[in-house]
Amino acid sequence: MRLPRFDYLGPDTLDEALDLLATHREEAKILAGGTDLLVRMKKGLLTPKFLISLKALNELSYIKKENDCIKIGARTSIADIIASDLIQKQARALSQACEKIGAVTIQHYRGTIGGNILQNNRCHHYNQSDFHRSGRQACHKDGGKICYARDASDRCNSTCQSDGATALMALGAKIVLASKGHERTVDLANFYTTDGIMPFAIESYELLKEIIVPAEGGSSAYQRLAYRSAIDYPIVCAGVLLKLSASQKNIIDDARIVVGAMSRSPLFLAREASSLKGKKLTDTEAFKKAADASMNSAAAFAVHNVGATLEYRCVMVSEMVFRALKSAAQDAKA
Ligand SMILES: Cc1cc2nc3c(=O)[nH]c(=O)nc-3n(C[C@H](O)[C@H](O)[C@H](O)COP(=O)(O)OP(=O)(O)OC[C@H]3O[C@@H](n4cnc5c(N)ncnc54)[C@H](O)[C@@H]3O)c2cc1C
Ligand code: SF4
Structure with a gap:
């Protein structure tokens, strides 16, 4: 599983990080340790355009x-x-x-x-590879209209x-x-x-x-x-x-x-x-x-x-x- 393409942004201060977030908003994700985020990206569960890294922000x-x-x-x-x-x-x-x-x-x-x-919240019907998920109807979290975890649920219960x-x-x-x-x-x-x-x-x-x-x-x-x-x-x-x-x-x-x-x-x-x-x-x-x-x-x-x-x-x-x-x-x- 490969990471999708993204632009890596490495602010040196909290103010710079907040400026970047204000500019890119929904297109960006904060990257802290990456142990949750990068796994989800590899599975194709999200594809942010920009990652704003906290690596240099010792002040946090x-x-x-x-x-x-x-x-x-x-x-x-x-x-x-x-x-x-x-x-x-x-x-x-x-x-x-x-x-x-x-x-x-x-x-x-x-x-x-x-x-x-x-x-992010997890669910064993969703936290799977692209290939696994492509074999069946999309659930709410994947952009569809059903939930495999709870019948007739109008929302995601991850x-x-x-x-x-x-x-x-x-x-x-x-x-x-x-x-x-x-x-x-x-x-x-x-x-x-x-x-x-x-x-x-x-x-x-x-x-x-x-x-x-x-x-x-x-x-x-x-x-x-x-x-x-x-x-x-x-x-x-x-x-x-x-x-x-x-x-x-x-x-x-x-x-x-x-x-x-x-x-x-x-x-x-x-x-x-x-x-x-x-x-x-x-x-x-x-x-x-x-x-x-x-x-x-x-x-x-x-x-x-x-x-x-x-x-x-x-x-x-x-x-x-x-x-x-x-x-x-x-x-x-x-
Ligand atoms: C094999 C495995 C086992 C795990 N076991 C556990 C477990 O037992 N218990 C558990 O609780 N977790 C577990 N995790 C999940 C995860 O590793 C940890 O919760 C870890 O602490 C996440 O921190 P991170 O810095 O790596 O987060 P990241 O992956 O960098 O970020 C996680 C999310 O938070 C956002 N984010 C991070 N920091 C900020 C911030 N300061 N402001 C705004 N948004 C932010 C990111 O954009 C992302 O969406 C496991 C992960 C793996 C891969
Ligand atoms: S919509 Fe249902 S099946 Fe899909 S992730 Fe949420 S809880 Fe799981």
Whole structure:
């Protein structure tokens, strides 16, 4: 499989990159590590005219603490996040999620956290070669009018399999989107559309600049299930955050549960998490109830398009959420 032709643009500064994006818009794509983008281009799934590389933009590669937040530049490598003491201690779920991404080669040499969040949704009916797809009717994502994953669906249901996004949403992260002369900050939980063709609420002239993770205390954890322990995407994953009461350290004051790889975006399950408010850290019965409720809610969104049967993935939602809650509680007690 060969890459289609494109013009490579190598800006030296963020301002130059934003100028190029403002000029070329839909005709251009940002190239970070390329571990998602170039694979899709080789399969003929997209053919951008221009690639705007972030290679020289060291100014987008950093991890720093500011007030009660951790700020991460979008071009920061997955390996740098795994190696960060600050993230291991104060955003444990993200560290655990990044350890699971792909393989060491993806983590160390290429993959970035920005590219991880913005990697395209996947579906085993679509993420195939040109040859494979040419043998049958086109689905919504290929310009057709049907969906192989859900009968009579009017839209694409391809699945977000980003480990990083699931963990970051559990941590309550926000993202900063930059365009020429403008910046806006968006809660990651509000960054998704409901269509797998264009799953992100980002304009063609915007660039993901920074990720802001609240670090005001609390204990987090991430769990995932994949076919293989390396070089594989999650087929179910869960990120959780437990915040403890200021007066009683063994009581949960607030919780967040996010289920990933089950829908067009990670699923932020606020109602299911709220059942944990006021519960003890040792209350595994409450964890089980919240995990089962998460399974029931996630099942309503899921379609069979990323491998394993849908029934199995749904059951495993409960297991992943339960394990993540137990792990976060254990960490909070330590
Ligand atoms: C074999 C294999 C296994 C994988 N396993 C996993 C896995 O287990 N878990 C997982 O989460 N991912 C996995 N991936 C997907 C991917 O490798 C990682 O998500 C990686 O972190 C993507 O980062 P990147 O910098 O290479 O992104 P790129 O490929 O450079 O970019 C991905 C997308 O984001 C856009 N983009 C990138 N940065 C920006 C920015 N700053 N602003 C605006 N747009 C931007 C690009 O235009 C592109 O559309 C796997 C990939 C492969 C090939
Ligand atoms: S979910 Fe449906 S429309 Fe989307 S890529 Fe898969 S088969 Fe195509």
